[in-house]
Amino acid sequence: MNKNKAKIGVLLVNLGTPDSTATGDVRKYLREFLMDPRVIDINPIGRWFLVNLIIAPFRAPKSAHEYRKVWTDRGSPLLYHTQDVKAKLEAKLHSEDYHVEFAMRYQSPSIEAGLNRLNKANVRKIIVVSLFPQYASATNGSVVDKVMEIARTWQVIPNITFVNNFVEHPKFVEAWESVSRPYTDKQEFDQYIFSYHGLPERQIKKASCDGYCQLSEKCCATYTKKNQFCYRAQCFLTTRLIANRLGLPEEKVKTCFQSRLGNDPWIQPYTEDVIKESAAAGNKKVLAFSPAFVADCLETTVEVGEEYKEIFMEAGGEHWELVPSLNSTDKWVECLEDLVFQNS
Numbered sequence: 520m521n522k523n524k525a526k527i528g529v530l531l532v533n534l535g536t537p538d539s540t541a542t543g544d545v546r547k548y549l550r551e552f553l554m555d556p557r558v559i560d561i562n563p564i565g566r567w568f569l570v571n572l573i574i575a576p577f578r579a580p581k582s583a584h585e586y587r588k589v590w591t592d593r594g595s596p597l598l599y600h601t602q603d604v605k606a607k608l609e610a611k612l613h614s615e616d617y618h619v620e621f622a623m624r625y626q627s628p629s630i631e632a633g634l635n636r637l638n639k640a641n642v643r644k645i646i647v648v649s650l651f652p653q654y655a656s657a658t659n660g661s662v663v664d665k666v667m668e669i670a671r672t673w674q675v676i677p678n679i680t681f682v683n684n685f686v687e688h689p690k691f692v693e694a695w696e697s698v699s700r701p702y703t704d705k706q707e708f709d710q711y712i713f714s715y716h717g718l719p720e721r722q723i724k725k726a727s728c729d730g731y732c733q734l735s736e737k738c739c740a741t742y743t744k745k746n747q748f749c750y751r752a753q754c755f756l757t758t759r760l761i762a763n764r765l766g767l768p769e770e771k772v773k774t775c776f777q778s779r780l781g782n783d784p785w786i787q788p789y790t791e792d793v794i795k796e797s798a799a800a801g802n803k804k805v806l807a808f809s810p811a812f813v814a815d816c817l818e819t820t821v822e823v824g825e826e827y828k829e830i831f832m833e834a835g836g837e838h839w840e841l842v843p844s845l846n847s848t849d850k851w852v853e854c855l856e857d858l859v860f861q862n863s
């Protein structure tokens with residue numbers, strides 16, 4: 520610690536969640552989220568019509584109903600897990616050296632409020648940690664966009680460092696090992712399904728270098744400098760790293776993608792198809808993982824934990840379990856601490 524040196528600011532950023540489960544609040548959240556040109560990356564007029572006249576009006580009541588299933592006294596799980604992680608990280612870092620804030624890319628607490636607090640605290644540097652392990656323009660890219668939009672209005676812009684992705688960080692893999700062991704050590708499963716948030720295929724193509732990515736098994740199964748920012752390749756890599764660490768038999772491990780929205784092709788295989796194929800092949804016991812999310816949320820608890828379970832059971836499965844996300848577990852906070860030190 521150097522008493523003459525200003526602190527380093529840390530901003531943890533997650534995706535965002537509605538302010539309440541009221542349909543109006545869910546609609547407001549969906550509008551802000553889906554009007555982001557990095558999320559629905561089509562022409563602005565098409566996006567406006569799609570979001571305001573189709574998705575937001577029709578999806579909001581359905582999503583509000585889903586949010587009511589996960590809502591607690593502390594609000595949305597995504598929000599309170601992020602609050603808890605921030606508090607634990609803050610307690611681990613020296614308060615003379617670091618000032619920690621957290622924000623949501625959409626809705627509240629806003630990135631603007633978090634950055635302004637860091638600016639007011641006169642920090643000498645800001646480390647932005649987007650809480651998305653695999654790089655996607657729709658998530659990490661969008662956070663960079665928003666942070667720069669705000670910082671560019673400041674007279675003095677301190678050094679700003681962005682954590683682009685952290686799939687290969689050994690402590691990220693260890694954190695997943697630690698939440699998974701109670702399940703994998705308890706019994707053997709017939710299949711291990713790693714289900715990641717999906718993306719429109721065109722977003723993968725845009726992130727590919729020299730047209731390398733053909734969205735095939737082959738191109739995404741290897742991780743090279745040509746696909747270093749390919750979300751799909753980073754998801755396959757995440758599966759390999761976690762599965763190896765847990766010693767899962769390769770032939771029982773499957774990577775797939777959930778949450779398709781709209782009619783455009785999204786990255787495959789789709790989780791729903793993998794589940795049906797798995798049941799048809801006679802698998803009875805499945806353990807599911809959702810390592811695109813570091814906190815439990817609608818996408819994990821409801822989509823993977825409930826909806827996919829139902830599909831599996833209806834297709835003849837007998838036992839479906841979901842490994843809880845990293846939430847605010849100690850190993851995950853250690854990983855964040857390490858990311859901060861590496862970028863300090």
Ligand SMILES: C=CC1=C(C)c2cc3[nH]c(cc4nc(cc5[nH]c(cc1n2)c(C)c5CCC(=O)O)C(CCC(=O)O)=C4C)c(C)c3C=C
Nearest residue numbers: 534535536558559582597655657658716780811816817818
């Ligand atoms: C075009 C639509 C979407 C893209 C692209 C997309 C990418 C993406 N999203 C996450 C993480 C999360 N998404 C969550 C919810 C959610 N996502 C979309 C659409 C796209 N996501 C919608 C419409 C919703 C709302 C819920 C619903 O109506 O189904 C969440 C959960 C938030 C919560 O409050 O629980 C997360 C987290 C990633 C990582 C990603 C790209 C890789």
Ligand SMILES: [Fe+2]
Nearest residue numbers: 534716778818
């Ligand atoms: Fe999403």
Ligand SMILES: [Fe+2]
Nearest residue numbers: 732734738739
């Ligand atoms: Fe690829």
